[in-house]
Amino acid sequence: MAHGEDHVLRVLKIARFIAAKEGADIEVVSKAALLHDSFRNGEKHALKAAEFARKLLSEEGYGEEFIEAVVHAIEAHSFSGRIEPRTLEAKVLSDADKLDAIGAIGVARAFMVAGERGRGIEETVKHFEEKLLKLKDLLYTETARKLAERRHEFLIAFYRKIKEELDFEDLK
Numbered sequence: 001m002a003h004g005e006d007h008v009l010r011v012l013k014i015a016r017f018i019a020a021k022e023g024a025d026i027e028v029v030s031k032a033a034l035l036h037d038s039f040r041n042g043e044k045h046a047l048k049a050a051e052f053a054r055k056l057l058s059e060e061g062y063g064e065e066f067i068e069a070v071v072h073a074i075e076a077h078s079f080s081g082r083i084e085p086r087t088l089e090a091k092v093l094s095d096a097d098k099l100d101a102i103g104a105i106g107v108a109r110a111f112m113v114a115g116e117r118g119r120g121i122e123e124t125v126k127h128f129e130e131k132l133l134k135l136k137d138l139l140y141t142e143t144a145r146k147l148a149e150r151r152h153e154f155l156i157a158f159y160r161k162i163k164e165e166l167d168f169e170d171l172k
């Protein structure tokens, strides 16, 4: 489970760290992080999770303003979604989710997804090029950009090494 409970808890931790440094609303960020991947399967998972959050939080009696802030953060967190984050809280969640997709954890998760979807190594390496290697340039906050530096470095190192082995460079 690359998007399981452990991913959610890591995103929560990273998001709270960034929120504290950037002065974002910790309650909004925490709630949004906990609910952001409620629906992972199928298309438009971010919108589905946002709708689910709206219903859940209004049932739980949260105020309109709080609910809208959480809903917007969730709907805008996705890499493939079309919605740009407008609030600091939404930017923090988007950054935290992306940080969990790079570095050693990012590599591990990419291969977990590959296993879940029956993808091979070469296809997964292509996914590095199409998505993972671009994520550091899609971060919004200074805190996240700093955190991304070493994670991205590792990602590049891993990518270069696995390419080298796939191309049998060491046999030449």
Ligand code: NI
Binding pocket: 003, 007, 011, 036, 037, 097
């Ligand atoms: Ni996520």
